[in-house]
Amino acid sequence: MARVKIDNVFKRYGALQVMHGVNVDIEDGEFVVLVGPSGCGKSTLLRMLAGLEQISDGTISIGERVVNDVPPKERDISMVFQSYALYPHKTVAENIGFPLKMAKRPKSEIQEKVNHAASILDLAHLLDRYPKQLSGGQRQRVAMGRAIVRNPQVFLFDEPLSNLDAKLRVSMRVEIKELHQRLGTTIVYVTHDQIEAMTMADKIVVMRDGRVEQIGAPLDLFDRPESVFVGGFIGSPS
Ligand code: ADP
Numbered sequence: 001m002a003r004v005k006i007d008n009v010f011k012r013y014g015a016l017q018v019m020h021g022v023n024v025d026i027e028d029g030e031f032v033v034l035v036g037p038s039g040c041g042k043s044t045l046l047r048m049l050a051g052l053e054q055i056s057d058g059t060i061s062i063g064e065r066v067v068n069d070v071p072p073k074e075r076d077i078s079m080v081f082q083s084y085a086l087y088p089h090k091t092v093a094e095n096i097g098f099p100l101k102m103a104k105r106p107k108s109e110i111q112e113k114v115n116h117a118a119s120i121l122d123l124a125h126l127l128d129r130y131p132k133q134l135s136g137g138q139r140q141r142v143a144m145g146r147a148i149v150r151n152p153q154v155f156l157f158d159e160p161l162s163n164l165d166a167k168l169r170v171s172m173r174v175e176i177k178e179l180h181q182r183l184g185t186t187i188v189y190v191t192h193d194q195i196e197a198m199t200m201a202d203k204i205v206v207m208r209d210g211r212v213e214q215i216g217a218p219l220d221l222f223d224r225p226e227s228v229f230v231g232g233f234i235g236s237p238s
């Protein structure tokens with residue numbers, strides 16, 4: 001049974017049809033990477049998974065549950081965006097704990113879960129700092145801390161590393177992979193970086209113009225692209 005099932009999903013923005021019957025099955029614990037040219041619908045698909053965008057037709061299920069009409073907070077999903085907006089006047093601990101505070105969890109529970117997230121992400125020594133006192137990589141880890149603190153079953157990442165310099169991108173790539181192994185959660189990860197896709201994915205979904213062009217393990221796509229488009233996209237350097 002797939003953890004996440006995207007079944008014949010369509011999306012219109014007004015008269016503009018941007019998604020044309022997308023099907024993707026995501027297994028429990030799988031690291032799935034979405035790639036494709038700018039404007040092909042990667043972010044829209046993530047936002048529909050997160051419940052931040054209504055789907056026009058089709059179904060999305062998480063576990064056994066069809067979530068088409070389930071609000072974001074009740075979906076057991078956390079999303080990490082490209083621009084990781086931290087609250088500048090809150091400490092690292094307060095930033096990480098914010099989703100729990102919003103959910104009105106007791107203070108002791110918040111503290112315990114913040115400490116746990118901070119230890120996983122090597123932030124325990126930085127809990128009293130403010131965002132401006134952190135490096136880019138540390139800020140990105142705080143943003144991830146905020147995502148994992150709710151202990152969701154599914155993580156969504158929308159080009160989380162694209163604002164970081166090349167060296168930091170490489171080390172964050174390793175950190176996210178380790179996080180995935182440690183937590184065992186399902187991850188859907190959008191990138192336009194082919195090396196990121198090839199090295200991180202269990203399964204790559206190549207999208208084009210609101211459709212799925214091909215789905216496969218990285219080496220399958222590399223060795224057996226079913227179209228010139230996929231060959232060009234997976235084979236050429238970024
Ligand atoms: P990607 O993330 O792959 O670059 P997007 O999902 O952002 O692509 O966009 C897919 C298509 O939907 C594009 O044509 C984009 O212009 C359009 N689009 C995205 N968001 C909106 C919106 N809120 N209103 C209208 N059109 C949108």
Ligand code: MG
Nearest residue numbers: 042043044158
């Ligand atoms: Mg996008």
